[in-house]
Amino acid sequence: MTLVKTIACSVALMALAAHAQAGETLDSVKKKGFVQCGVSTGIAGFSLADSKGAWSGIDVDMCSAIAAAVFGDAKKYKVTPLTTQQRFTALQSGEVDVLTRNTTATISRDTTLGLVSAGINYYDSQGVMVKKSLGVKSAKELDGAAVCVQPGTTTELNLADWFRGQGIKFNPVVINNPEEAMRSFTSGRCDGFTSDKSQLAAMRAAQTTPDEFDILPEDFSKEPLGPFVRQGDDDWFTLVRWTLNAMLEAEEYGITSANVDEMTKSNNPNIQRILGVSGELGKGLKLDNKWAYNIIKQVGNYGESFERNLGKSTALKLDRGLNAQWRDGGVMYGWPVR
Secondary structure (H helix, E strand, O other), rough: OOOHHHHHHHHHHHHHHHHHHHHHHHHHHHHHEEEEEEEOOOOOOOOOOOOOOOOHOOOOOOOOHHHHHHOOOOOOOOEEOOOOHHHHHHHHHHOOOEEEEOOOHHHHHHHHHHHEEEEEEEOEEEEEEEEHHHOOHHHHHHOEEEEEEEOOOHHHHHHHHHHHHHHOOOEEOOOHHHHHHHHHHHOOOOOOOEHHHHHHHHHHHHOHHHHHHOOOOOOOOOEEHHHHHHHHOOHHHHHHHHHHHHHHEEEEEEOOOOOOHHOOOOOOHHHHOOOOOOOOHHOOOOOOOOEEEEEEEEOOOOHHHHHHOOOOOOOOOOOOOHHHEHHHHOOOOOOOOO
């Protein structure tokens, strides 16, 4: 059997195993008393541990929100930091209950891994960062350049596709994790470093001299990032999807962690349903009717999470852009909680 066939068989078997193990995630999570989430090994604004080992970021907030929905306690979660190469295996094997790691939703990932995207919590694009001293203003000027890239990601293919489409060549320097790739880039091993633009912004902000780096204007791809779960477990998939939608709906209706208690007195029927004041919507999720209230009270709405982790008051200083509410020119559109 060829190596390619061997790898293909292994992936197929793992997908089948994941499907066979799926179906009881919510019961398993309740039994052990916490949600186990796969996150990145360290990307500022998405998932990063501080000096005391406490994790924060928009992807950690997603994990915490799931815990709030299930247990009424946003602290009942644990994280497992995973590289790009480890993440899918960890979810397939049941090592984690959900990937809240920044992972791009694609058709191949939904159809070949036994996994499925449960929503998008950050719309991104891929770009390339260079040193200002290189004197480059466009990626089209990088003919023959060495570019650092992580393996096992959509960025490898996107980079190759873009350069091929432009009729120029590049030399990929494949490096396993983003921190090592950034070190290789800053040390001069690579002329550029490619990744999602949000990650490039995080890496740049972490440098002692961030103004020495430019993120070039070209977008190599669309990168819709969000949580993944195992296929075959509709209850868990639905819970994760509606956790995100509850945070989006809360922002649209102006429900925040600060005013949520006052909002329970609202006469707006949409707000009443979101906060569990009316209806029995929690039953369909096998949760308490206050599931969304607990998310908003303890974690906040989507806008609060964005601003806390990625917004103008943070080192990343990212605009909402596509991640603004649909009424504000973005594409974030919460599904009706009804």
